Amino acid sequence: xxxxxxxxxxxxxxxxxxxxxxxLKPSEIPSPFINKPAPVFSAPKLDAPEExxxxxxxxxxxxxxxxxxxxxxxxxxxxxxLNQLAxxxxxxxxxxxxxxxxxxxxxxxxxxxxxxxxxxxxQDGRIGIDYGVYGVPxxxxxxxxxxxxxxxxxxxxxxxxxQTFLPLIAKLQAEP
Amino acid sequence: MKRxxxxxxxxxxxxxxxxxxxxxxxxxxxxxxxxxxxxxxCLVCQNQTIADSNAELAADLRRQVYEMLQQGKSREExxxxxxxRYGDFVLYKPRFAGKTSVLWIAPVVFLLMGLITVFFVIxxxxxxxxxxxxxxxxxxxxxxxxxxxxxxxxxxxx
Numbered sequence: 001x002x003x004x005x006x007x008x009x010x011x012x013x014x015x016x017x018x019x020x021x022x023x024l025k026p027s028e029i030p031s032p033f034i035n036k037p038a039p040v041f042s043a044p045k046l047d048a049p050e051e052x053x054x055x056x057x058x059x060x061x062x063x064x065x066x067x068x069x070x071x072x073x074x075x076x077x078x079x080x081x082l083n084q085l086a087x088x089x090x091x092x093x094x095x096x097x098x099x100x101x102x103x104x105x106x107x108x109x110x111x112x113x114x115x116x117x118x119x120x121x122x123q124d125g126r127i128g129i130d131y132g133v134y135g136v137p138x139x140x141x142x143x144x145x146x147x148x149x150x151x152x153x154x155x156x157x158x159x160x161x162x163q164t165f166l167p168l169i170a171k172l173q174a175e176p
Numbered sequence: 177m178k179r180x181x182x183x184x185x186x187x188x189x190x191x192x193x194x195x196x197x198x199x200x201x202x203x204x205x206x207x208x209x210x211x212x213x214x215x216x217x218c219l220v221c222q223n224q225t226i227a228d229s230n231a232e233l234a235a236d237l238r239r240q241v242y243e244m245l246q247q248g249k250s251r252e253e254x255x256x257x258x259x260x261r262y263g264d265f266v267l268y269k270p271r272f273a274g275k276t277s278v279l280w281i282a283p284v285v286f287l288l289m290g291l292i293t294v295f296f297v298i299x300x301x302x303x304x305x306x307x308x309x310x311x312x313x314x315x316x317x318x319x320x321x322x323x324x325x326x327x328x329x330x331x332x333x334x
Contacts, residue, residue, distance in 0.1 A: 029219060032263040099232065125236045132261040134219035134233055 031132060031151040038065070038142050039130040043120035046097050046105055053094070053120050055146055062172045063092040064165075065140040066116070066156075067128065070104040072136040078155035079112050085161055086115035090169045091141075095119035098128050098136055141165065143172045198242050205245045212241050212251065216258055217268045225268050 033039075042054045066082060068075045086093055095116035097105045102121060109119070122128055131140065134153075141150040150168055152160065200206040210227070216237060218229035226234040226241075237258070244254050258266045270276040307325065316324070 029265045030263055032260060125232070128233075129236060129240060129261060132263070134262065 028153050029134065031148075033132060033140070033148040033151060035147055035149065037146050038140070038148050039127075041120075041122075041127045041130065043096075043122060043127055046095070046102060046109075046119040046121050049102070049121070053118060055142070058092060058094070058142070059146055060144050061092050062144060062169055063094055063142050064169075065094050065096060065131075065142060067096045067098050067131070067133050067136050067138040069098045069100040069136050070108040071100065072098075074155040075137045076112075078137050078157075079115070081156050081158050081161060082115035083113045084158070085156075085165070086117075088166075090166060091173070092117045096127060096131075096133075097121050098133065099123060099125045139165075141168055141172070144175060198238065200242070200245060208251055209241060209245055212245075212254055213238055215255075215268050216241070217266050219262060219266065 038055045040055060042052045045051045045053055064085075068078075082093065093116050095118070097119050099122065102123075105119070105121075109116075120127075125133075131138075137155055139152040139156055140148050141152075143149050149172060150164070152164070156165065198209060200209055213227035214225050216226045218224045218226045218231055218234040218237070220231040220233050221229050224231075224234070226237045228234075240257075241254055244257065249257075255267070264271055264273070264276075270279055272280055304325070307328070308321070
């Protein structure tokens with residue numbers, strides 16, 4: 001009896017581990033920022049470099065912080081989704097133009113539309129490091145108190161907006 | 177001869193080289209820089225350290241390590257800086273914690289399982305060999321030996 005049970009048990013253990021492995025997404029690294037204050041920055045605005053934006057300016061509002069770049073291919077597929085989200089005016093959308101040339105970035109917004117209430121520049125990628133950015137596009141949802149509540153890595157799809165972003169934004173808007 | 181030398185030189189030319197060379201003023205910090213960049217994971221190409229990787233993010237993180245060392249930050253402070261932003265995943269050598277304990281313990285468990293199996297296999301082999309030599313000296317023929325063995329093995333398992 002034991003002769004058959006031991007290999008069966010070993011097989012089941014292995015199968016469970018392999019099944020778990022299949023459902024894991026190693027490219028999605030859990031963010032250590034959830035429920036922590038959004039890291040402070042003071043960055044020049046893309047359309048008005050002499051003006052600066054800091055997270056403190058956005059206190060009291062729910063905002064999305066979307067990391068994008070004109071060189072980023074998957075940002076192109078995400079862009080229409082953001083445009084649509086912007087039309088719903090559910091939350092303020094701030095763009096972090098990551099390691100990009102300002103002219104390329106402006107061109108991109110002119111041709112593809114601008115979903116951002118404001119975009120700021122991070123030409124040397126330092127703000128990116130402070131936010132633990134490793135794969136553009138990334139999107140953070142920040143609540144009225146300035147805490148990061150959610151992070152999405154990779155392009156946001158229409159499905160994500162419907163399933164995750166809009167319900168979360170509605171919930172955060174309802175918070176004091 | 178010249179041709180051989182040429183081929184030899186060509187072969188040597190593909191030996192490894194550093195992605196970039198950064199020089200810190202004193203050898204101690206230079207060493208910290210080199211060990212740190214070998215212990216931090218490049219998050220874009222996840223199986224490379226930031227020392228090995230050509231990805232832009234790796235270059236930015238190397239610059240970050242370099243600058244922090246120049247500011248006189250300690251190794252622990254730099255590791256803390258990185259894990260605050262990228263989580264434990266940024267450490268190429270995982271920490272021993274609840275979540276990663278399986279990583280550290282599993283190899284030992286597997287080794288023990290292997291050793292125990294080997295021990296039992298050897299013990300059984302030895303017992304069978306002893307039985308065979310005993311049977312041989314008693315003058316029991318091969319067919320009977322087989323029967324005895326099968327009976328014994330059945331008994332062994334019940």
